[in-house]
Amino acid sequence: MRAFLDKFKFHGLFIKMFMVTFISIISVSLLTSIFMIQMSERLFMNTFSITNSKIINQIQANFESFNYSVVTASNNVMQNGAIKGFLTKPEMDTVSSLASYYQASQQMERIQSNVAAYPVTMTISGVNKKFHSTDSYYWPSSLEKLRNSILTVNTLIQPKKLIYQLDTENIPGSSHDDPVIVASRALMERTSGNQYGVLYFAIKESDFKGFYSSFTSKGNDVVILDSKGVVVSSNRHDLIGQEEQELLSYAKEIEEQKLNFKDVNVLGSSSLVLSEYLPVYDFYLVNLINKQEVLKGIVDFKMIALISIAIVFVALIIVFLISRRLTKSLTMLARQMSGITTNHFDNYIEVSGSYEIKELGRAYNYMLDELNDYIKKLIQTQKDQRNAELSALQMQINPHFLYNTLASIKILVQQGNKEKAAATINSLISLLQNTVSNISETISVAQELVNLKNYVFINHVRYGEQIVVNYFVADDCYGYHIPKLIIQPFIENAFFHAFQERNDGHIYVLISREEQALVCEVVDNGVGMEGYDHENPAHSSISTSHFFSGIGIRNVHDRIALLYGEEFGVSIVSDIGQGTRVKIRLPLHKT
Numbered sequence: 001m002r003a004f005l006d007k008f009k010f011h012g013l014f015i016k017m018f019m020v021t022f023i024s025i026i027s028v029s030l031l032t033s034i035f036m037i038q039m040s041e042r043l044f045m046n047t048f049s050i051t052n053s054k055i056i057n058q059i060q061a062n063f064e065s066f067n068y069s070v071v072t073a074s075n076n077v078m079q080n081g082a083i084k085g086f087l088t089k090p091e092m093d094t095v096s097s098l099a100s101y102y103q104a105s106q107q108m109e110r111i112q113s114n115v116a117a118y119p120v121t122m123t124i125s126g127v128n129k130k131f132h133s134t135d136s137y138y139w140p141s142s143l144e145k146l147r148n149s150i151l152t153v154n155t156l157i158q159p160k161k162l163i164y165q166l167d168t169e170n171i172p173g174s175s176h177d178d179p180v181i182v183a184s185r186a187l188m189e190r191t192s193g194n195q196y197g198v199l200y201f202a203i204k205e206s207d208f209k210g211f212y213s214s215f216t217s218k219g220n221d222v223v224i225l226d227s228k229g230v231v232v233s234s235n236r237h238d239l240i241g242q243e244e245q246e247l248l249s250y251a252k253e254i255e256e257q258k259l260n261f262k263d264v265n266v267l268g269s270s271s272l273v274l275s276e277y278l279p280v281y282d283f284y285l286v287n288l289i290n291k292q293e294v295l296k297g298i299v300d301f302k303m304i305a306l307i308s309i310a311i312v313f314v315a316l317i318i319v320f321l322i323s324r325r326l327t328k329s330l331t332m333l334a335r336q337m338s339g340i341t342t343n344h345f346d347n348y349i350e351v352s353g354s355y356e357i358k359e360l361g362r363a364y365n366y367m368l369d370e371l372n373d374y375i376k377k378l379i380q381t382q383k384d385q386r387n388a389e390l391s392a393l394q395m396q397i398n399p400h401f402l403y404n405t406l407a408s409i410k411i412l413v414q415q416g417n418k419e420k421a422a423a424t425i426n427s428l429i430s431l432l433q434n435t436v437s438n439i440s441e442t443i444s445v446a447q448e449l450v451n452l453k454n455y456v457f458i459n460h461v462r463y464g465e466q467i468v469v470n471y472f473v474a475d476d477c478y479g480y481h482i483p484k485l486i487i488q489p490f491i492e493n494a495f496f497h498a499f500q501e502r503n504d505g506h507i508y509v510l511i512s513r514e515e516q517a518l519v520c521e522v523v524d525n526g527v528g529m530e531g532y533d534h535e536n537p538a539h540s541s542i543s544t545s546h547f548f549s550g551i552g553i554r555n556v557h558d559r560i561a562l563l564y565g566e567e568f569g570v571s572i573v574s575d576i577g578q579g580t581r582v583k584i585r586l587p588l589h590k591t
Contacts, residue, residue, distance in 0.1 A: 087126025126197035140170040159186035219293025427454035442481035498526025
């Protein structure tokens with residue numbers, strides 16, 4: 001298996017060329033097929049939408065014809081004196097009541113002839129609590145329930161308007177599988193405007209959908225929405241009574257923007273939506289065309305797929321033959337170059353083969369010559385640069401330290417304190433003996449502690465002993481070596497800047513081992529810093545903050561990175577009022 005894979009890798013260029021071409025051919029074939037299908041779909045859908053627009057107009061005409069019959073019947077009821085008397089006169093003797101009821105029922109049967117073409121039940125209810133229905137078995141289930149229903153409430157709110165509503169409450173029987181659509185209107189006196197009853201026209205939803213059911217088919221649905229988005233009627237029975245706000249928003253958008261249709265995802269499928277507003281009903285007549293169902297019999301996807309596969313197969317055979325021939329020479333050259341050992345630049349290849357391969361071989365051998373010369377020069381340049389950087393850091397650190405120390409001695413001499421001045425000079429001499437030398441040299445932790453104590457003594461002489469320095473060193477750490485002037489700059493900055501707002505405080509020097517590293521920490525309880533990047537000593541705050549204003553702190557981190565690598569260095573944690581913790585991470589060295 002290994003030998004097979006090694007042999008196979010020399011054909012990488014051929015494989016890449018073939019795969020790129022393969023993907024390109026597949027992509028072009030797919031995109032072409034998709035675009036063709038989409039163009040066919042778009043053309044068909046545009047034609048289909050035009051046809052359905054005419055169908056919607058026909059359905060709208062059916063609704064208007066039904067509404068005209070209902071309006072005519074309702075006007076006849078309002079003009080009929082016998083019906084008005086039946087609904088307004090108080091309770092009379094039995095004979096008079098029967099006579100009034102008979103006259104009202106005769107008039108109702110006569111008026112119902114206006115809507116005889118439709119299976120409609122007419123019901124009247126008066127202020128005297130009398131009512132009459134042409135088919136009470138069909139609707140309503142209870143007069144008392146009807147009077148208190150939302151149908152009646154909405155009707156009385158708009159007494160001058162004939163309103164259409166879906167009713168699922170007043171249906172006789174326990175089953176509400178066939179709801180009723182009710183057109184209702186308040187009965188009013190023309191002169192005074194007093195209401196004396198309510199007129200209802202009830203038609204089963206199954207009969208109501210007869211106005212449009214002949215125009216529907218699988219994937220071509222009709223949905224009637226009221227102004228609240230409730231489905232009043234539909235050939236999809238599962239939608240009736242559901243609130244479809246999304247579909248309502250599309251219908252309103254089509255109406256407001258005068259669109260022919262909208263292509264959207266609605267009710268779980270990609271559909272064309274056509275809509276027409278029916279103002280007399282306050283309904284939206286929506287036509288949903290399911291694109292997938294309608295196009296299923298129009299586009300032969302299987303045939304298109306077979307033709308595309310055949311074209312791709314022939315193209316791939318041609319591409320394979322051409323690509324193999326073009327890359328054969330390069331494969332041979334790759335085999336020759338594969339013998340070169342990693343990081344060894346003295347293995348030259350034999351120049352042979354075609355003109356192009358020979359030129360590549362000569363260029364490769366020439367590149368090896370130039371590369372060898374460049375590597376030698378680069379190594380020497382890096383060595384010179386490293387020495388120069390370390391020397392520059394030494395020149396920066398020593399003046400920084402000496403400036404602060406000599407300033408302290410100057411103050412002591414001015415004060416005439418010769419003993420302290422002499423002791424301070426002795427401490428300075430001791431510091432200089434151990435620090436002013438090659439910066440790359442290291443000293444033991446024990447010697448570094450001596451230097452730190454001398455430095456702290458100088459600062460106590462100058463500023464007093466209110467700032468106390470304590471040392472905590474693990475017993476197994478005294479013998480490890482560290483670079484000179486690593487800890488002192490942080491002690492210095494703590495003295496000069498951490499206690500600006502008060503005269504006393506503590507500085508702790510802690511040295512311990514942490515896995516395979518030596519960790520030196522300088523901790524103070526001073527003012528701290530705000531907005532400091534705790535984990536990045538290279539943050540701009542290290543050079544701009546008033547707290548770390550010197551170059552010594554920056555150079556400590558750079559020295560450690562140059563000497564030991566980026567995994568070692570300085571990290572700082574500080575917060576306002578919480579003090580500052582400086583952590584120096586160094587490798588473990590005994591000498």
